[in-house]
Amino acid sequence: MDTTQLLKGVLDLAVLAALRDGDGYGYDILRRLRAAGLDEVGDASVYGTLRRLFAGGFLNTYVVPSDEGPHRKYYGLNAAGHAELQRSGKVWQGFASTMDDLLRERETA
Amino acid sequence: MNSTAQDEISEYVERVRAALADLPEATRAELLEDLPEHLAEIRAEDTVTLTDRLGTPEAYAAELRATAAGFVGGFPDPPKRRFEPFHTARADVMRVLGTADVRVGPVLGYPKASDFLKLLRPAWWVLRGYLAAMALAYFLDAQSYQVGLLPRIGNSTFIALVLLVGFILVSIAFGRRRFDLSRWPRLALYGGTTVLIFVAIGGFFSADSDVRDPGYSDVGYSGGGGNPYDYIQDVFVYDNQGRLVPGARLFDQDGQPIQMGNAYCNDPDTGEVSHSRSMGYPFCPDAAPFASPAPEPKPTVEPSFVDGNEPSEAPAPASASPSK
Numbered sequence: 001m002d003t004t005q006l007l008k009g010v011l012d013l014a015v016l017a018a019l020r021d022g023d024g025y026g027y028d029i030l031r032r033l034r035a036a037g038l039d040e041v042g043d044a045s046v047y048g049t050l051r052r053l054f055a056g057g058f059l060n061t062y063v064v065p066s067d068e069g070p071h072r073k074y075y076g077l078n079a080a081g082h083a084e085l086q087r088s089g090k091v092w093q094g095f096a097s098t099m100d101d102l103l104r105e106r107e108t109a
Numbered sequence: 110m111n112s113t114a115q116d117e118i119s120e121y122v123e124r125v126r127a128a129l130a131d132l133p134e135a136t137r138a139e140l141l142e143d144l145p146e147h148l149a150e151i152r153a154e155d156t157v158t159l160t161d162r163l164g165t166p167e168a169y170a171a172e173l174r175a176t177a178a179g180f181v182g183g184f185p186d187p188p189k190r191r192f193e194p195f196h197t198a199r200a201d202v203m204r205v206l207g208t209a210d211v212r213v214g215p216v217l218g219y220p221k222a223s224d225f226l227k228l229l230r231p232a233w234w235v236l237r238g239y240l241a242a243m244a245l246a247y248f249l250d251a252q253s254y255q256v257g258l259l260p261r262i263g264n265s266t267f268i269a270l271v272l273l274v275g276f277i278l279v280s281i282a283f284g285r286r287r288f289d290l291s292r293w294p295r296l297a298l299y300g301g302t303t304v305l306i307f308v309a310i311g312g313f314f315s316a317d318s319d320v321r322d323p324g325y326s327d328v329g330y331s332g333g334g335g336n337p338y339d340y341i342q343d344v345f346v347y348d349n350q351g352r353l354v355p356g357a358r359l360f361d362q363d364g365q366p367i368q369m370g371n372a373y374c375n376d377p378d379t380g381e382v383s384h385s386r387s388m389g390y391p392f393c394p395d396a397a398p399f400a401s402p403a404p405e406p407k408p409t410v411e412p413s414f415v416d417g418n419e420p421s422e423a424p425a426p427a428s429a430s431p432s433k
């Protein structure tokens with residue numbers, strides 16, 4: 001089992017969480033995830049996830065002109081996105097604590 | 110952003126698109142809609158190429174496919190490709206080329222050899238325009254058996270120059286824009302380029318041999334402006350009194366003997382051909398075009414037409430005589 005496999009299941013949640021602190025464009029979000037310690041996450045994953053969340057109605061988007069370089073497409077959480085972050089976050093925390101407990105029992109057993 | 114980066118992005122997007130070719134059109138469009146802008150953001154972040162930063166477009170497409178599963182009902186795995194050995198061989202070749210690219214690059218002073226080749230792109234556009242014009246002129250202009258350096262149709266230099274400049278401009282304009290060509294037009298473009306390269310190689314070697322061996326193709330063509338001495342069979346030397354010089358030897362400025370004609374004589378009576386016994390020119394003294402005047406121009410002695418020829422009017426010797 002490696003992080004890449006785990007990441008697949010929680011990438012939506014990770015991206016939603018990265019957007020909680022503020023809107024961002026693709027590369028910006030990738031950097032936030034990497035800074036948070038998710039080194040394995042790839043650019044295509046972030047881009048694909050953003051597209052999918054946007055298509056699912058969880059994000060709004062707008063374009064910001066840039067002085068140096070191309071325009072940037074920013075993504076931000078809308079109401080549905082915030083709600084989804086709450087819901088998925090709880091699911092993950094429940095799952096994670098279950099796993100923690102399971103592993104702790106195994107270790108102490 | 111310069112055009113090289115744009116080229117790189119469109120090429121990258123195209124290859125991702127090709128790798129996702131099995132997806133329904135709507136899904137693929139949805140997925141790729143923002144990709145050029147997204148890649149432009151990334152490309153602007155630093156100077157390394159997209160492939161260096163993101164991996165190959167095919168790997169990027171695979172990750173995108175995995176991530177976007179569940180997008181609209183999920184993506185199936187791509188079907189097993191046809192011509193699998195062909196694709197494998199191609200991948201091997203590409204890998205070898207990629208290694209060579211990185212190895213050769215530093216020798217040229219670039220990170221990769223392809224970086225240098227990319228700089229040569231505009232030069233290729235100009236050359237391609239020239240080659241296309243030459244190829245067109247060659248196929249259209251049936252009357253010329255010799256190809257020169259200009260794309261001539263007929264003999265007009267002006268038309269050739271217009272054609273040349275026009276093709277080069279079109280080729281540059283074509284190169285500057287990237288077209289999203291679908292499979293067949295793209296194959297047609299590659300095929301056309303291959304034909305041009307063969308035309309170029311053929312033309313280059315043909316021109317090379319023409320320059321090294323001029324006049325070769327002109328031998329035997331009377332109007333070809335070839336060697337004017339091709340038809341000489343014998344040489345007759347007259348002194349300033351109009352007398353035929355027997356056994357003359359000819360030398361050039363370096364003392365090299367000048368060899369021309371052939372040492373066989375045709376007997377006018379019998380028609381027999383025999384080897385000349387003369388040690389110099391003329392090979393066949395009997396066939397002299399002008400009769401020599403009498404050795405001693407004394408009016409008393411009966412004229413001695415030793416060789417039996419009538420002293421017909423002989424322009425060169427006659428005019429030479431008074432100059433004594």
